[in-house]
Amino acid sequence: MITKLKTTSQSLTFRIAILLAITLLPIGLISLIQTHQLLDAADRRAESSLVALTADAAAGEEAYIRTAFGAAQAIAGSIPTYRESGWDCQEPLSNFLRLSNAFSFAGYISAEGVVTCASGGQGMDVSTLKLVGEMRDDPQERVAIVMEAPISMTSVIVVAVPVFVNGIYDGYVGVSLPHRSMFNALQEEDPERPVELLTFNAAGEVLTSDAGWDNVEGFLPAGRDLVDLINQGEQSFIGSNQNGDSRVFAVVPIVDGTVYALGSWGHARRAAIVEGLNVTGSILFPIAMWLASVGVAFFAVQRMVIRPTRNLRARMLYFMRSRKISPPRYESATPLELREMEDTWARLAENVLHDEAELHNMIHEKTVLLREVHHRVKNNLQLIASILNMKMRKTKSTEVRKALSNVQLRVMNIARVHQKLYETSTEERVRADELLKTIVSQTIGSFEQDVEGVSVEQSYDPIVVYPDQAVPLTLATSELVTNAMKYVGRPEGQGPWLVVKLEKIDDSNGCITISNSTGEIVSPDAGLATTNLGHQLINAFVMQMNGKIEENKSDDEFSVTIRFPIAEFDDADPITNWDA
Known part of the structure; x- marks a missing residue:
């Protein structure tokens, strides 16, 4: 897998794709950044708009509550008068309710929770109300909701103002407002992004909600308490409500420290930024454009560069395997430069075929000529051998006949070498093992009439040499085999034997060993007199090969080893120096 990935990463297709992606990436990033800035600006506009909308929507609520506070404070100022008159206040308070037409109750509740002076229900004990205990524990102006008022028997919003006598809390004046929505209608602002409005007091209790009381908790900010929102003045933020919807929230004080309005609006990133463009599309658009740009560029490169290049490679492979030139198959998208490249390659292939044909012709002519040379040399040497044979038949001297026989044998050995080169040589390369096997067999065969019962063992490793090495190697071996057959001995209790072994020591060195029994x-x-000519010839042949000769003699064996270098065929000099 790793090798495949590494190979793929080195391909032109992969590298162009990566390059195009990196080149076009900044454009996509710029688009995303601009889109993000647009979304942030839309969020800020939505937040600012919602603060203003919430303030406008809560204007009526604010007016009612402030009016209730004013009425409660006025009544609180009249409490000493009502106290002196024996709490004769039901009629004036009832008239007040009829004139205002906005309140359902007005009265004074003592610190013990008894309705001391009121528009109705005077003398009633309301000490169980939560508001009574809160005012007694912390007397201050406050607004609270009573879901089931003991006098009006309905849900009301109570505005409470404390009353102090000589600095000691004595009770509070309460003015009740019917619990109904008093917000201005805002649904016409944006039907796609409805605004939800509610009011809450300093204790975090919801007072009113324009969407009613059903699941009102679900529309509150998730993870944030309403009490935490009242100490920062007018503010706006983006979050999710408890139903999981993304919303823009705004908090506007109606009565500082007492009553606040909370508005929420569908999040700008979930709604339309501009007409016809939603936020998902605005984010995905630059990504889609980046991917489309990479795809188009890659497709263009694939059609105009990669595919024509692969076609050219296929034509080259076909030419390499079959030595035939296939016609080009141009596509309409293939650029002119690549067409010219293919035409140039076709002309180059034609020139290569032409040059190869000429080269093969020259090699053929050279091979024919070389074989003809070897053939003529072999014929001439055979002619010389025939002349020597004629001389041998006419002479009566045994020594002269034997000397002429030795010369004839050497001439025939040289003739056999040229005959073998004529038969086996190919492009100046000779299989030394095949050549030596033939020459050695022929040399031993010429002694079979005079020497009988000699056991011959031959072993040849495959070695390829130049003719310049093959000739002296063969002649030296022939001389050594001739001497071995001439002086082979019969060991005590054994038959005579002869061993010829050609070994390849390594890629650069070889050796041949001729051993015979003594x-x-x-x-x-x-027993005939010798001129030591064979020994001189062997040393001369070994020098031509840049070789080394070693002789070893024991009681029952005599061996000669010739070590020689094997020339490399790409060397300028076919015979290299060899160190023993």
Whole structure:
């Protein structure tokens, strides 16, 4: 897998795709940044708009509550008078309610929770109301909701103003407002993004809600208490309500420290930023444009560069395997430069075929000529051998005949070498093992009439050499085999034997070893006088090969080893120096 990924990463297709992606990435990032800035600006506009909308919507609520506070404070100022008159206040308070037509109750509740002076229900004990205990524990102006008022028997909003006598809390004046929505209608502002409005007091209790009391808790900000929102003045923020909807919230004080209005509006990022463009589209659009740009650029490169390049490669492979030039298949999208490249390659392939044909012709002519040379040399040497044979038949001297026989043998050995080169040579390369096997067999065969019972063992490793090495190697081996057959001996209790072994030591060196048994000489020619010519010839042949010769003699064996270098065929000089 890793190798496949590494290979893929090195392809032109992969690198162009990565390059195009990196090149176009800044454009996509700029688009995303601009979109994000647009969304932030839309959020700020939505927040500012919602603060103003909430303030406008709560204007009526504010007026009612402030009026109730004014009425409660006026009544609180009259409490000493009512106290002196024996709490004769039901009629004036009832008249007050009829004139205002906005309140359902007005009265004074003592610190013990008894309705001391009121528009109705005077003398009633309301000490169980939560508001009574809160005013007694912390007497201050406050607004509270009573879901089931003991006098009006309905839900009301109570505005309470404390009354003090000689600095000691004595009770509070309460003015009740019927619990109904008093917000201005805002649904016409944006039907797609409805505004939800509610009021709450300093204790975090919801007083009114324009959406009613059903699931009113679900429309409050999730994870934030209403009490935490009352100490920062007018504010707006983005969050989710407890139903999980993303909303823009705004908090506007109606009566500082007492009553607040909370408005929420559908989040700008969930709604339309501009007409016809929603936020999802605005974010996905630059990403889609980036992907589309990369895709179009990659498709164009694929059609105009990658595919024509692969077609050209396929034509090259076809030419390499079949030595045939396939016609080009241009597409309409193939650029002119690539067409010219294919035409140039076609002309180059034609030139290569033409040059190869000429080269093959030259090699063929050279091979024919070389074989003809070897053939003529072989014929001439055979002619010389025939002349020597004629001389041998006419002479009566045994020594002269034997000398001429030795010369004839050497001439025939050289002739056999050229015959083998004529038969086996290919482009100046000779299989030394095949050549030596033939020459050695022929040399041993020429002694079979005079020397009988010799056991011959031959072993040849495959070695390829130049003709410049093959000729002296073969002639030296022939001389050594001739000498071995001439002086082969019969060890005590054994038969005579001869071993010829060609070994490849390594890629650069080889050796040939000729060993024969010693003892009673079996050849009748061994006793004749020698001129030491064979030894001189062997040393000369070894020098031509840049080789080394070693002789080893024991009681029953005599061996000669020639170590020689194997020339590399790409070397300028086919014969390299060899260190023993």
